[in-house]
Amino acid sequence: MDYGVWEPARLGRTRLLDGRALGWAEWGPADGDPVLLCPGAATSRWLGFGGGVLDSAGIRLISVDRPGLGASDPAPGRTLTSWAADIRHLIQERALGVPSAVGFSQGAPFALALAAGGLVNAVAVVSGSDELAHARFAHSLPPQVRDMVDAVAADPDAAEASFAGFGSADTLWDLILATSPEADRAVYTDPVFQHAFRRAMDEAFSQGPAGYARDTVLAMGRWPFDPADIAVPVDLWYGQQDTSPVHSPDRGESLTRMIPTATRHLVPAAAGSLLWTHAEAILHTLTAHAR
Known part of the structure; x- marks a missing residue:
């Protein structure tokens, strides 16, 4: 089955004001309606979605590596707020106007930070991580996730070092398969999809585990904006x-x-991989807001 993980049409890096660069990949027409993709944990710009939909829908999908992952230079101590500032500059430099955004899994708080900063016209959160450190989840987190949230709250620097020690493409691939239902494993182990997924993970860790570790600290901590x-x-x-x-x-x-x-x-029959199994519905709904 074709899950829409096509080769990027364009690759590049955009220089920020402080000299760092953000790496990105694009699919779809260069003059299409821009949609920024905030990828999931431990992946990079290489893993897109909706490959068979973008051209006919007139969508220009732009996946951006977060600092320290893939082709983006590191930014130690970065925050969700500084991420929004980086993307503000990228939007200006690349003349994207007011794009839409998609946040998949751990990319969700990064996409919502763009919405909170007034940088996008609509957001699709897909299988998204939530504000796990919020009091509303005090008694509903699995023990291993609660331990991570508590560690970040107690000592963020120590937690970040611990996540870096754990983080690798192979370790996280094994964890994804172990915690996924059969519906997701069927997608992730499809030969074409697995090749694209593993390549994206390998590139994400090309600079080491620090970028993944910082992402995880931000995902497990309180958000610096009010969703309301x-x-x-x-x-x-x-x-x-x-x-x-x-x-x-x-x-x-x-x-x-x-x-x-x-x-x-x-979606009753879907699992965590619905970014790839339901790409057309997600993109149609998202772009309808802007149009």
């Missing part, structure tokens, strides 16, 4: 069969109530 202040449309997509311990514990139910502009889409 987000004013653009937000679609929250979750698969009913999703078993990932680091996605939203209630599949976006409480986050939908917190974001006044949010709509929740709970």
